Amino acid sequence: MWGGRFAEGPSAIMREINASIPFDQKLWKQDIAGSRAHVAMLGKQGIVDADDVAAIDAGLARIADDYAANGVPVDPALEDIHMTVESRLAELVGPAAGRLHTARSRNDQVATDFRLWVRDAIDAVDAGLAAFQHALLARAEEHAATIMPGFTHLQVAQPVTLGHHLMAWFEMVRRDRSRFADARTRLNRCPLGSAALAGTGFAIDRHATAKALGFDGPTDNSLDSVSDRDFALDYLMSATQCALHLSRMAEEFVIWASQPYGFVSLPDAYSTGSSIMPQKRNPDAAELVRGHSGRIAGCMVALTMTMKGLPLAYSKDMQDDKPPVFEAHDLLALSIAAMTGMVETTRFVPERMRAAAEGGFSTATDLADWLVREGNVPFREAHHITGRAVKLAENEGVALAALPLEALQAIDARIDDRVFGVLTVDASVASRRSHGGTAPDQVRTRIAEARAALGAAA
Numbered sequence: 353m354w355g356g357r358f359a360e361g362p363s364a365i366m367r368e369i370n371a372s373i374p375f376d377q378k379l380w381k382q383d384i385a386g387s388r389a390h391v392a393m394l395g396k397q398g399i400v401d402a403d404d405v406a407a408i409d410a411g412l413a414r415i416a417d418d419y420a421a422n423g424v425p426v427d428p429a430l431e432d433i434h435m436t437v438e439s440r441l442a443e444l445v446g447p448a449a450g451r452l453h454t455a456r457s458r459n460d461q462v463a464t465d466f467r468l469w470v471r472d473a474i475d476a477v478d479a480g481l482a483a484f485q486h487a488l489l490a491r492a493e494e495h496a497a498t499i500m501p502g503f504t505h506l507q508v509a510q511p512v513t514l515g516h517h518l519m520a521w522f523e524m525v526r527r528d529r530s531r532f533a534d535a536r537t538r539l540n541r542c543p544l545g546s547a548a549l550a551g552t553g554f555a556i557d558r559h560a561t562a563k564a565l566g567f568d569g570p571t572d573n574s575l576d577s578v579s580d581r582d583f584a585l586d587y588l589m590s591a592t593q594c595a596l597h598l599s600r601m602a603e604e605f606v607i608w609a610s611q612p613y614g615f616v617s618l619p620d621a622y623s624t625g626s627s628i629m630p631q632k633r634n635p636d637a638a639e640l641v642r643g644h645s646g647r648i649a650g651c652m653v654a655l656t657m658t659m660k661g662l663p664l665a666y667s668k669d670m671q672d673d674k675p676p677v678f679e680a681h682d683l684l685a686l687s688i689a690a691m692t693g694m695v696e697t698t699r700f701v702p703e704r705m706r707a708a709a710e711g712g713f714s715t716a717t718d719l720a721d722w723l724v725r726e727g728n729v730p731f732r733e734a735h736h737i738t739g740r741a742v743k744l745a746e747n748e749g750v751a752l753a754a755l756p757l758e759a760l761q762a763i764d765a766r767i768d769d770r771v772f773g774v775l776t777v778d779a780s781v782a783s784r785r786s787h788g789g790t791a792p793d794q795v796r797t798r799i800a801e802a803r804a805a806l807g808a809a810a
Contacts, residue, residue, distance in 0.1 A: 379469055382465040383465045390455075397554075415441065474536045488518050491515075492795065521601050546578050584677050594684060718774045719734075727766035
C-alpha cells in the first residue's frame with residue numbers, strides 16, 4: 353500500500369495502533385457507494401476506459417452483497433475499510449482495481465464516507481424523534497385537561513395540565529430536530545475529488561460525483577475538505593443537547609414514579625426488579641437514558657479535544673474521529689426509543705397529580721392577580737397581601753380556598769366572595785389562556801398546530 357518508499361513493513365505495534373478497520377468497517381456501505389460514484393465519473397470523463405469501469409463497478413457490487421450477507425472481514429494489515437475494499441476488489445477483478453484510486457486519496461475518501469454516514473445518522477435520529485413527537489402529542493391530547501402541579505425548584509408553584517407539561521417536552525424535541533436539520537444542511541457538500549489536500553490534475557467532474565451521492569454540491573476548498581470534522585462535531589453537539597433533554601425527561605419519570613409522588617406507574621417493559629426486595633419496581637430504563645447523556649456529552653468533548661490543535665491539512669489523530677460519533681449515535685438512538693416507549697405505555701395517575709396540585713398553595717398567584725384585576729391593587733402590594741393569606745392558611749393547616757371570607761377580609765378589606773371563583777386549581781388552569789399557556793383550550797390548539805406541522809414535514 354505504501355509503495356516503494358519503505359523497505360520494511362510496520363511493526364506489530366504500529367500495525368495495531370494504525371489500524372482503524374475494527375471500527376471504520378461501519379462505513380462499508382458509504383465507502384462502496386463513494387467508490388462506485390467515483391469510478392462512474394472517471395469513466396464519463398474518459399480517465400478510465402469503459403471495460404475497466406464496468407469490471408470495477410461489478411466487483412464493488414459483489415463486495416457489497418458479500419458484506420451485507422457475511423459482514424466485513426477484519427484484517428489489521430489492511431488498515432482501514434478503504435484498503436479492505438480495494439484489496440478484495442483486486443482479488444475479484446485483477447489489476448483494473450488499481451485504477452479506482454485515480455484522482456482521489458484516502459483523505460477525501462474518508463471525509464466523504466464519514467459525511468455520508470453522519471448524514472444517514474441524522475436521518476435516522478430525525479425519524480426517531482418524529483416518532484417520539486407523535487407519542488407526546490397522543491398523550492398530551494389525552495391529558496389536555498388533567499391537572500398536575502407545575503414546579504419551580506422542585507417545589508409546587510402553580511397548577512398546570514399534564515398535556516401542557518408533555519407539550520413542553522414536545523417543544524424541546526422540535527428544537528432538537530431543527531439542530532440536526534441545520535447540521536445536515538451544513539455537511540451536505542461533497543469532499544470527493546479533493547484528493548490528499550491540493551485537488552488533482554485529472555479532469556474530473558466533482559459536481560457529478562456530488563450529485564450521484566445526494567450532496568448539494570462539491571466542497572469549495574480542497575484543504576478544508578480533508579482537514580475539518582466540524583460536521584461530526586455539529587452532529588455530536590446536536591446529539592448532546594438532545595440527550596440532555598431526554599435526560600431531563602427521564603429524571604421526571606424517575607421522580608414521578610417514586611412512591612412519595614406516585615404520578616406514574618411505569619410499565620413492566622421499562623422497569624426492573626430487585627435481587628433482594630420483591631416489592632421493587634425500578635425505573636432503570638429512565639435512569640439509563642439519564643446516564644447515557646453523560647456518555648454522549650463525553651463523546652462530544654473527546655472529538656473536540658482531538659481536533660482543537662490540528663494544523664491543516666490531514667493528521668492521523670483524525671482517525672479517532674469516528675468512535676465517539678458511532679458510540680454517541682448508538683446511545684442516542686437507544687435513548688430515543690426508550691423514552692418513546694415509556695411515553696406511549698406509562699400509566700399516569702391523575703388523582704395523585706391533582707392532590708399534589710391542590711397542596712402547596714398553588715393558587716396563591718391567582719389571589720394576587722385577582723386583587724390586581726378586581727381591587728385595583730398594585731401587583732407588589734397584592735403579592736404582600738397574598739403572602740399574609742398564605743401564612744394564615746399555613747398556620748391553620750388549610751388550603752387558601754378553605755379560609756373564611758372574614759379571615760381574608762381581615763387581611764385586606766377589598767377582598768370579597770368573588771375571590772373564591774379563582775382559588776381552585778381548575779379555575780387557575782382555565783384562566784391561563786395566553787398564547788402558550790396551560791389552559792386546556794390553549795393546549796389543544798398547540799397540539800393541533802403541532803400535528804399539522806408534523807404532517808407537513810412528513
